[in-house]
């Protein structure tokens with residue numbers, strides 16, 4: 391069991407008060423969700439991946455992804471791209487933002503398996519080109535006053551798994567930390583992750599190594615720290631509809647305590663709050679669209695949740711969605727306070743990202 395007195399992680403000058411971070415999640419780790427994760431104890435968060443090209447061109451949609459609230463800090467902005475000059479310009483542009491809008495660090499996506507991205511040599515395709523990957527990070531580190539980090543996979547496929555070599559190259563190029571999703575690009579999101587290779591990479595470099603892949607419960611997070619020696623752990627799918635996972639992981643890591651799962655009232659109350667934050671963040675029309683998947687995750691495992699998931703997909707306005715959640719909570723409470731308090735099935739088992747609700751699965 392790790393203890394709270396152990397030093398938490400550090401990347402450059404950024405101090406993390408625990409090793410547990412929210413992973414970058416395209417279409418999911420929006421600003422409201424990042425805030426909820428930080429409130430529940432994630433020690434840092436990363437934006438969904440942002441196009442370096444779009445940033446440099448000042449594309450409005452890209453710039454929207456860069457917005458965050460002060461309480462999300464420490465926050466990293468994740469960039470994807472394959473042109474070293476553009477990536478360096480994008481890093482420079484981030485560093486030139488006014489302090490309140492400037493992130494704390496800049497991360498490079500080297501894990502996205504999606505064809506549209508790898509066909510442009512970006513994302514996981516960078517793992518097949520060490521000189522290019524090194525050049526990108528070197529140019530970015532030279533251009534940046536913020537720490538530059540990278541998030542990668544084990545390699546392109548089983549026969550070209552080169553994570554140790556890549557981690558060394560990244561360190562040599564100036565990366566201040568690496569996060570490793572313990573699968574190859576070919577493995578996408580399925581099958582057993584190979585945590586032992588996180589350990590091999592950790593032993594090969596001096597910079598912090600953050601492990602990632604299939605951490606679902608507090609015991610997994612502590613086991614990943616202990617068995618690989620990694621400095622931090624990133625959680626992705628386990629946080630879907632369950633930002634409380636960070637509180638549970640932390641309590642277990644700090645005190646060996648297993649906190650209860652959130653009640654139905656907590657889950658639906660947070661769903662309503664998430665909806666309000668989303669409206670403030672992106673306006674009512676986009677909020678209704680964006681919140682459908684989050685609501686489906688919040689209700690997961692509760693009685694009659696299949697019906698509610700189906701209903702939420704038909705809601706057209708914020709008011710309809712709020713009314714649905716409130717009505718559902720009342721319905722659960724009518725079955726007695728016990729029924730509501732005991733609805734504590736895990737909100738978000740690791741889903742199959744190939745399903746339609748993961749159109750952007752990008753790491």
Ligand SMILES: Cc1cc2nc3c(=O)[nH]c(=O)nc-3n(C[C@H](O)[C@H](O)[C@H](O)COP(=O)(O)O)c2cc1C
Nearest residue numbers: 413414415416439571603604625626627751752753
């Ligand atoms: C819907 C979805 C979106 C993702 N988007 C990104 C992304 O933008 N950048 C990235 O580096 N990884 C992305 N990933 C990968 C996750 O950060 C993480 O590496 C992966 O889900 C494994 O961790 P987990 O088992 O804790 O979910 C995404 C994964 C999913 C499921």
